Amino acid sequence: MAIQTSPLPWLMLISFACSILVISCHGTSDDRKAPLINLLNQVHIVYMGDLPKGEFSAETLHNSMLQEVVGSGAPDILLHSYQRSFNRFAAKLTKEEAEKPAGMEWVVSVFLSQKKKLHTTRSWDFIGFSHHSRRATLESDIIIGMLDTRIWPESESFSDKEFGPPPKKWMGTCQKSSNFTCNNKIIGARYYRAGGNYRSEDFQSARDSEGHGSHTASVDAGGTVNKASLFGFRSGTARGGVPSARIAVYKICWYDGCTDEDILAALDDAIADGVDIISLSVGGIFALDYFRNSIAIGAFHSTKHGILTSNSAGNGGPSYASVINLSPWNCWEGTLDETLIKGKIVLCDYLDYMEGPLNAGAVGVVIQDDGFKDFAYSFPLPVSNLDLTDGSDVLHYLNTTKKPTATIFRSTKEKDELAPYVVSFSSRGPNIISFDILKPDITATGVDILAAWSIKHAWLEDQTKSI
Secondary structure, three states, X not given: OOOOOOOHHHHHXXXXXXXXXXXXXXXXXXXXXXXXXXXXXXXXXXXXXXOOOOOOOHHHHHHHHHHHHHHHHHHHHEEEEEOOOOOEEEEEEOHHHHHHHHOOOOXXXXXXXXXXXXXXXXOOHHHOOOOOOOOOHHHHHOEEEEEEOOEOOOOHHHOOOOOOOOOOOOOOOEOOEOOEOOOOOEEEEEEOOOOOOOOOOOOOOOXXXXXXXXXXXXXXXXXXXXXXXXXXXXXXXXXXXXXXXXXXEEEOEEOOEEXXXXXXXXXXXXXXXXXXXXEEOEEOOOOOOXXXXXXXXXXXXXXXXXXXXXXXXXXXXOOOOOOOOOOOOOOOOOOOOXXXXXXXXXXXXXXXXXXXXXXXXXXXXXXXXXXXXXXOXXXXXXXXXXXXXXXXXXXXXXXXXXXXXXXXXXXXXXXXXXXXXXXXXXXXXXXXOOOOOOOOOOOOOOOOOOOOOOOOOHHHOOOOOOO
16 A cells, blocks of 8 residues: 655755745845846835826836945846836845835835736626627727737637727827737737746737637627637627727736736836726736735726726635735725716716715716615715616716716605515524524614714714704
8 A cells, every 4th residue: 555645845845945045146236247146036026106296217216226225237137117107116136135125215015026827707698798788889989908818810809890990099009020910909919028038839929829818808809700619519609798899908928927027017008008998817826915916006006097907806716715806996085086076976886875976076976786775875965776777777878978967856755565574684594603593583673763873974964953
């Protein structure tokens, strides 16, 4: 009978050997001249938040900061200065050197660049968004920035037949090569490889050599392809969620993965290029602190610029708490543009107490939300809470009407014939400690009851009666 031994001692030995290698690479700036040392220095990201206002040279600032760390060799280790949409740089540093900029003024975080891996996608029909859904002509002006392994331009999904020129708001470029050109569907293309060293398996261009990027791009915005099938199986019509949208491709993933410095460079460009949506089906092995995570940082800045950013959750299920991309960025209080909101009724895709629209000057809010509606909310301004079907009708009206108008009428009262009943959010049994107890024994009134409340909320101070 064979004896199965644990691999743990070997892993510990390998880990210890690797630690010795890493420790031995640290040294002075003069030591950097040795080729071995340069190979063992690791890429770090130095993040400083928003770009300063006024005249500003990111590369000059970043080189100056690096000179304080390594001396005259700064230009040789600076891999990338991000200067179009946010302020940060990538450089090859030892662990000790990376600690120095972390203590500098205005530096938010310094973290080791890691490699991300690709995630996957599903069908639009599966989620109920059928091919016959109502379409608006403005969909052709939507630009989706796809960050992935990039695209196979000859695919029928990316044909530009019946497409006009790119929208005037587009400020990007098509990084051409001998094996790749753009068209009026694929209106932009860039590729990123800060460390160089292209492998034979990769195309040194925006062309897709793996397949994942072409797949995600066609799922999001691929044109209609009739008689599509998998070797004759399940023949039918294939198309993306918004077939008439334009695509801008940003190749960040290669045969050996997707590095943080390339992800950040692509997000920096995509924001400045004028995309409306960023789709990123990429993630790490485990979740990281928001400001040590390249995807969370990029999504933070894209959201601030009004760009809807879609990040895949990950492929770690069915384990609990296995979501990788966790950043909660949304249009909360203080992030709405008052010049667009003031005096208007706003359509929102989430349900909260609406203090954000109130403080931005909105006079009312229409919410489209798929949550339970068996209990009431109090709001500081007129609100109409619709389900997703009615909300879709309102959105269609907004997108097809030159000067849309709305009126939110005073609330009505009605008798709930089903009351009393247990509200949807009330916790259920069984007892997970004493398994023989199935449920709570007593129910009592507690929801939608006229009772006392704190007047700390400014909007309550105007009410004529508090209890």
